[in-house]
Amino acid sequence: MTDQTSGGARAAAAKANKRGRKAKSEGRESFIFLLKLLLFVFILRSFIVSPFVIPSESMQPRLLVGDYLLAAKWPYGFSRYSLPWGMPLLPSSRILPRQPERGDVVIFRAPPTNDVDYIKRVIGLPGDLVQIRKGQIILNGTPIPRQRIADFVHPVSPNSPCYALEKGVPSPFLHRDSTGQAVCRYPQYRETLPNGHSYAVLDLRPTENDDTEVYVVPEGHLFLMGDNRDRSLDSRFSVERGGIGFVPQDNLVGRAMVSIFSTDGSANWFLPWTWFTAARWERIGETF
Structure with a gap:
């Protein structure tokens, strides 16, 4: 036993x-x-594609608050800013660098702190002379064609309220469509750069920023602008004025590639069906 x-x-x-x-x-x-x-995931996000969410109105009409997109990481080379959180595993200067084209929509680390991702459109390359006269871009002495087109109209939502030009004054851009729905209606123009890149911009009203000095883009830098000309602190503004000034090409993170989701901001986390009703399905899949 x-x-x-x-x-x-x-x-x-x-x-x-x-x-x-x-x-x-x-x-x-x-x-x-x-x-x-x-x-x-680290390799994918660092060297191939990474997600980006639109936090402001500076790139309307192409991009709205609540849009989510994928940025291609390889077109302009790689630097420490390609890595998540700017991890110092690569040099600050780019490896395999390539210069953007005028008209590219780029994501970059914004001066002067270089710790926040911004998205703008490339207007001026190194050596270019850029000036704004009465809202029109003058590139190397030649006015960029600017044509008035149909107004940009979109429904009012938590992510897309109508701009008020003055505090306490109702927005002049607020209207009702044929169904009675509240919509925003903004003056819209089409610009065409010398290389053929064509895109829509918003210009709400004449402002002091519609006329600027002549900017000479330094070597290794870019002149970037938002498509919403009255709602973008871009290269027209020095860092002392709250803008970004000329942006070093080493700060480039990637090029906007495709919209993968969009929400109007009306969803409630505790009401799952609103996740679908808040989606702007028609914006998904739009490329650049």
Whole structure:
């Protein structure tokens, strides 16, 4: 009986050890899988594509608050700003650099702090002379064609209220469509750059920023502007005036590629069906 009991104990101990080794093996495999997954996501986000959410109205009409897009990371080369949180694993100067084209919509680390991602359109390249006269871009002495087109109209929503030009004064851009829905209606123009890039911009009214000095874009820098000319602190404004000034090309993060989602801001996390009703489905899949 004692031998049988001892043998049973040894068998039980062997089974327990086997289970322990199996559990450790499964735990180790799970840990290795998790490391591989994190490495894959890190490489994907750093060198291939990364998500970006639109936080302001500066790029209307092409981009609205609540748009989510993917940015291609490879077109302009790589630097520390390509990595999540600007991790200092790469040099600040770009590796495999390539210069953007005029008209590209780029994501970059905004001067002077270089710790916040902005999105703007490339207007001026190194050596270019850029000036604004009565709202029209003068590029290297030649006016950029600017044509008035149909107003930009979009429904009023939490993410897209109508601008009030003066505090306490109702917005002059607020209207009702044929169904009675509240909509915003903004003056819209089409610009066409010398390389053929054509895009729509908003210009709400004449302002002091519609006439500027002549800017000479330094070597290694870019002159960037928002498409919503009256709602963008861009290269027209020095960092002392709250803008970004000339942006170093080393600050480039990527090029806008495709819109992957858009929400009007009316969703309630506790009401799942509103996640669908708040989606602006027609904006999903739009490319640049």
